[in-house]
Amino acid sequence: MADAGGASLSYDPRTWVPAGSGAVPIDAGGAPAAAAPQWRKLSLAIGVALLVAFAGFIAWRQRTAPAGATGSGSAASAAEPGASKTRQTRRTLVLAGASELRAALLANGVGAAEAAAAAQATQGALKADSEVRAVLTLEPAAGGCRLARLEASNPDSSGAVATPRGDGGFDVSKVAPQLHARIVVKRGRMDADSFYSSAVAAGISDSLIPEFAKALAFDFDFQREVKLGDAFEAAFEQEINASGQPVGAPRLLYAELNTANKSSAVYRFTPPGGKPDWFDASGRSIVRALMRTPVDGARVSSKFGFRLHPVLGFMKLHKGTDFAAPIGTPIFAAGNAVVEWAAMKGPNGNLTILRHENGWQTYYLHQNRFMPGIAPGAHVAQGQQIGEIGTTGRSTGPHLHYEVHIAGEAVDPLGIQTEQGSTLTGPALVAFAKERDRIDVSRAGQAG
Ligand SMILES: [Zn+2]
Secondary structure (H helix, E strand, O other): OOOOOOOOOOOOHHHOOOOOOOOOOOOOOOOOHHHHHHHHHHHHHHHHHHHHHHHHHHHHHHHHOOOOOOOEOOEEEEEOOOHHHHOOEEEEEEEOOHHHHHHHHHHOOEOHHHHHHHHHHHHOOOOOOOOEEEEEEEEEEOOEEEEEEEEEEOOOOOEEEEEEOOOOOEEEEEEOOOOEEEEEEEEEEOOOOEHHHHHHHOOOOOOOHHHHHHHHOOOOOOOOOOOOOOEEEEEEEEEEOOOOOEEEEEEEEEEEEEOOOOEEEEEEEOOOOOOOEEEOOOOEEOOOOOOOOOEOHHHOEOOOOOOOOOOOOHHHHOOOEEEEOOOOOEEEOOOOEEEEEEEEOHHHOEEEEEEEOOOOEEEEEEEOEEOOOOOOOOEEOOOOEEEEOEOOOOOOOOEEEEEEEEOOEEEOHHHOOOOOOOEOOHHHHHHHHHHHHHHHHHHHHOOO
């Protein structure tokens, strides 16, 4: 073994070491295993250089080649290989919808009957209300050109290929969507404003944020338990088409929140024959009798120290939780219930009282308005919007004053021990574990 610290002079390129990288130990006998990566790096560099030179040559050839009888407006054109024989040209058109196809074919010199037949033939495979990409293969013909082939595709890469049959009609082969789903992971920390603004800052699509907050609303009181600097994570699935473009809305798969006192991580899963729901890592449903946050938690202010009842001493008598959020923020039924009261009531402002299946009651004060149909006797489902945040009655600013009553007595909503949700078993648990692992692997792969 040569001394690793001493750079010995050698004419064998396998022993050359880049400046500043430190010496690589070399076996005295030559042909050292440690030197092999250097060799590979060198061949790779030569390979890349050759590739770049070749690409440059191709680009030069294309620039200097004759332009061909093509090209106008937004259409991109290129000569087909073998164009000298058939003189075919290809044009790519981007259309606002399938209904523009016939006119686009006409504009590119295709005869009226042929254009109508080709558009008609592909109509069934194209979406009416989304962008269509059409690739036309044209051959010169008397008075214009002949359509030798039409490839038309939707944003999800589904579509159709039409080829002339010889009798004026077209044969069509349909292409199924070529989508694959990608899991995207975003992480962030609570800012001084709201969960909503923190999530937007972390790059979470705003269409996902209310659901994100709702998935965590069983475990956290967003007004009192979530603070500046608390860490959260979201994973969502996005469908991608063959050209790498996102298609359709993203779907939330995972929500996690870590505060000073507790952590919660929930996975979306649809049990066989059931509805999509949220489960913890062990497959236990997170749904409880009551949500801790009965408002759109994403918009609850987390401004530390901000309180709506500035009178000293009042907090001691305060029987509920105040959720500060802008006027109009949705208020949800904390659990399945029957409406007992929904009307103005003095200093309470617009008040709703719900009676839940276990006999508990929840009170919602100072609302801006009630949702239609929220009246005594009406049944409401957990998470259903029953009203809006307001500042009616004796209130110093927009907020929901929320109370939980057990046996007629107001209790601290944070102190309630609610029963645990049911746990998946058997094949449903096996399927859940598979989905959880799929999400976790993506999360691990996007660590940081
Ligand atoms: Zn209050």
